Amino acid sequence: MRSLISILAGAGLASAWTELHHAPFMNKNIDAIVVPGTYTSHMHTFFGSDAITNVLPTSAELQAGCYTGDNPNDLSVYYTTFTEVPIFRFSTYYTNSFATAAIPQDLAMISGNASATSQSAADHPYNDLEWFCEGSEERETDIAKMPTSTCDQHLQVNLRFPQCVNPDDHSEYDFADESETCPEGMVAIPQLRYRVLYDTKSVAPEGWSGVAPFQLSCSDTPGDGYCFHGDFINGWFEDAAENMLINGGGGYDDGQFIAGEHGDSAIEASCTAVDRDPEGGASDYYTSLEMMADGGELVDPVESESAPEPSTTVETTTPVATPAPATTDTVSTPTQTSSPAPSRTSSRRPSGTASTGYGNKETCTSTTKRSIGQKSKTEAATRALKQALDALDALDALED
Numbered sequence: 001m002r003s004l005i006s007i008l009a010g011a012g013l014a015s016a017w018t019e020l021h022h023a024p025f026m027n028k029n030i031d032a033i034v035v036p037g038t039y040t041s042h043m044h045t046f047f048g049s050d051a052i053t054n055v056l057p058t059s060a061e062l063q064a065g066c067y068t069g070d071n072p073n074d075l076s077v078y079y080t081t082f083t084e085v086p087i088f089r090f091s092t093y094y095t096n097s098f099a100t101a102a103i104p105q106d107l108a109m110i111s112g113n114a115s116a117t118s119q120s121a122a123d124h125p126y127n128d129l130e131w132f133c134e135g136s137e138e139r140e141t142d143i144a145k146m147p148t149s150t151c152d153q154h155l156q157v158n159l160r161f162p163q164c165v166n167p168d169d170h171s172e173y174d175f176a177d178e179s180e181t182c183p184e185g186m187v188a189i190p191q192l193r194y195r196v197l198y199d200t201k202s203v204a205p206e207g208w209s210g211v212a213p214f215q216l217s218c219s220d221t222p223g224d225g226y227c228f229h230g231d232f233i234n235g236w237f238e239d240a241a242e243n244m245l246i247n248g249g250g251g252y253d254d255g256q257f258i259a260g261e262h263g264d265s266a267i268e269a270s271c272t273a274v275d276r277d278p279e280g281g282a283s284d285y286y287t288s289l290e291m292m293a294d295g296g297e298l299v300d301p302v303e304s305e306s307a308p309e310p311s312t313t314v315e316t317t318t319p320v321a322t323p324a325p326a327t328t329d330t331v332s333t334p335t336q337t338s339s340p341a342p343s344r345t346s347s348r349r350p351s352g353t354a355s356t357g358y359g360n361k362e363t364c365t366s367t368t369k370r371s372i373g374q375k376s377k378t379e380a381a382t383r384a385l386k387q388a389l390d391a392l393d394a395l396d397a398l399e400d
């Protein structure tokens, strides 16, 4: 909560806001906004509505999906840069400070620069991309670089999205300036911010000193956080999006729950979020690298427009290095193998004192080991993997 308070204080605004938590349900080398119809994207981790393939969905399509968040009025899909480090918690915040319009249906936005390899390239004046240790005031000189010493709690990254959009052409969006003025022709909407907490202790229990031993899937340099970016496709039901604009609604922690026709309190979905295109693309990081190098040729891209036909000619994307536990239910539920580690597993750590509130807690939990297990190939990754599995075994033992 501390970081949120500082966000609000920093902005000098007394405005309504809401906080949501979303469990990850898929890692995939797709980006329906940037490279629609292909499997040439670097790897992303997906949260929210599962009605997402490599074809850009409408809000209505997202709203027909299953969500992994905690607000049944929000069927947005959120995705961000993949890391091998398990995500402890993924939160989204919406602040309606000077907004005059609801987030429009079918809005799709990107924030951050996936090609950035320096602070200046990462810097958008107002995206506030910063990496730091949760609970710490210390920042690197480059705030978009990862901290150079071990985090007591979790490694954290924050990223703000543009809050101005052209109502007649949603592909035009931008940040407001410091006087809270949108570019001409644009209206202000509630501002989205991502906050990701990484469970760095599970993979680096000894900590680090110097360059952080973590590498983003969009970077080839450990410790560089510059290319971190986020994608958002609006799936808020229209009535709830209006409510967000007007007043936020009831309470969630200190924030406000955005109520709507689909619910007036935080509730997990009873369905299970799945990969809607299990035969396409890769859910394994190293396979995704090969596919990027080959121009996404390992599998046939799905036809755009319609839902993908199950393909019989598709090559397997299961990585060679997948350990035994990963194979148990791949036939009946192929998507399970692509699910990243759910945050719940780490919530029992001593530092995990914050409340949960994820959707689909139970249904996602069983995938933990095999999803982490898919990522190894380099020696370092294998070592990290073993440590992570040991940690999970310890957690399982606690649970039993």
Ligand SMILES: *[C@@H]1O[C@H](CO)[C@@H](O)[C@H](O)[C@H]1NC(C)=O
Residues within 6 Å of the ligand: 113, 114, 115, 116, 117, 118, 120, 121, 122, 123
């Ligand atoms: C994104 O990063 C690339 C590579 O450093 C840079 O050339 C480009 O100008 C950056 N884009 C923006 C909008 O800053």
